[in-house]
Amino acid sequence: MSKTIFYHAGCPVCISAEHDIINLIGKDNVEVVHIGENRSRIEEAEKLGVKSVPALVTPNGNVLHINFGALIADVKG
């Protein structure tokens, strides 16, 4: 993979972090994925190592879990 992906679930912590990340990295440099609305991408996030949201997956595959919004398990319900 060669892009940065920000996974979130729409929670207030997520939205706040999303704004911060976009301001820091630039809107065109990060794909924002709402796994609460786009549930087909939950499995993808899990495979990448995302344990909670909001999380940023870097181009080299590292996962940065930011603050704490919700566990992936809770998003899956």
Add this chain to the structure above:
Amino acid sequence: MSKTIFYHAGCPVCISAEHDIINLIGKDNVEVVHIGENRSRIEEAEKLGVKSVPALVTPNGNVLHINFGALIADVKG
């Protein structure tokens, strides 16, 4: 404040996150502060709301706690 500051304490989680953040934001756009070595800046970090390291403080003052390395309390010892 108008700059981004990355606070860390030299732990492996911190160093890994530091590399990721520098790759994402650019070395010239973030000040890296090692509060384990530069202990005079621990109080500054606490006042900004940093609870654990690594953490990124954005230009608008938001604190993004990234993954989890160490509590500020533990760095203070």
